[in-house]
Amino acid sequence: MVSRHSYQSDPIIEQFLDETWSIHGLSDNTLSAYRTDLRHLDKFLQQQKTSLQAVELTDLQDFIAHRTEIGTSKNSQARMRSSMRRFYLFLLQKKLIQKDPTALLGKTKLDARIPKSLTEEEVEQLLSTPSDDDVIEARDKAMLELLYATGLRVTELVSLTIEQVSLRQGVIRIVGKGGKERLVPLGEVAGEQLEQYLNLVRHELVDTASSDVLFPSRRGRQMTRQAFWHRIKHYALKANIQSELSPHTLRHAFATHLLNHGADLRVVQLLLGHSDLSTTQIYTHVAKARLQELHAQHHPRG
Template structure:
């Protein structure tokens, strides 16, 4: 690949990391997608992005389909490369028509998975130990379910972001958008016990202000949260495929099922577009339909 293309690539990654303030996970995905596209060009003998035509863009998309990736993955990769070309066009006047003309695959209609009340009870029961890690895990689980925040948002929370008296947490969302999310008495109690008793024991001699810490006292990472949830699920003997984002789905689904208005749920979740929140109305309707079909005598 020529030096100019590599320079644009590096500037683009710096742009999404520092100017757009995307999360580490999002930046990693953008970087991987763009590098995958540049590797594709290399195999096709194309040395510079300045010569890309619609035909090459179509060929790249067809290679993604050949790998039998999900439509969501293909759509994301095309979006990443399109964003890369948009940046190259703005900074270096590189023609971005090829990917502007390329259509996304139609998204799969997949309803978000969520926990039922019985499953949630099992998860919380699995955190009833009295060791410092049990207090941390319970506080972590309570806060995720009580607020519906993303795992990336959870791991960035500092002690000063929590007002446990008022039951409010300050959250830094996507694009560095700040919002305040309330949480209830059960989360308050778990967080208070964790901060006052268990966090100092886990911290030992380490010093930082992140709310959640690992067993060595360092700031808890997104991967660490997934590892903790996997362990809780195993102790709770829940066999379904579980991932941290399910707690966010559960938060939204349970609020809407109980009569919360969609605009409030949108604000709590930090969605910029109401359509992102509307998917949960389909989930609640499907839940009602299944309950009806399973329980009504003449269904």
């Protein structure tokens, strides 16, 4: 058995990642997920005395069974299968293998998972918690308002630059997954909060000539998504919000609240940057549940 310290990953993994990035422009998060999945597979195959290029369908099935046994979630398994399919298609195109071992690999059946969201009242509590009198909290307030107003991913939020924002037109230009661009309206409240932040606060955090990061950290650098996630949890605790949170809670709230107020599903899809409408449709379950609750409360025969 290969020990944890003697494992050496197959160089073909990095070649695959480099070429996939250069051709498709995938995000760092996606590439990191591919690397993790393929290294798990590579290590498992080495322990079975075989290799990535010599693999058979039964080897992949054994690997999936192994990951299931150690408690890998269905979502992670689905992503893992996607990583393997893309990797072996690459090997096939490079003529490094004769046939695709994933061709007969089944799909992981995912449970319809309804995203955790917040009520409109809870969002109001959260957004009103940061103080305008503290530089860091004023920055965070602008970030939270922008997050809720636009439905951005946290990664998209923390990587925003000054040039991506047009206060005059009231939009921001987002470069999302796969390098795809979309324009998202700011909304009146978020626009005002952002303008106030840019005029009164940002220069306290960074020399405007030295950085174009929209929301710099205390050190004047781009924040990590983990750092901002900690800030969200901090304000939720102060606001006494009991609902379960995730880094995308305000993104989920953005989508759910739009649908609750009658927004078209395809419009929400465009705003969120989803390439597939089915990804957006999960929010209709949340909106439907809310409508049923309102019907039960207010209809005379509810």
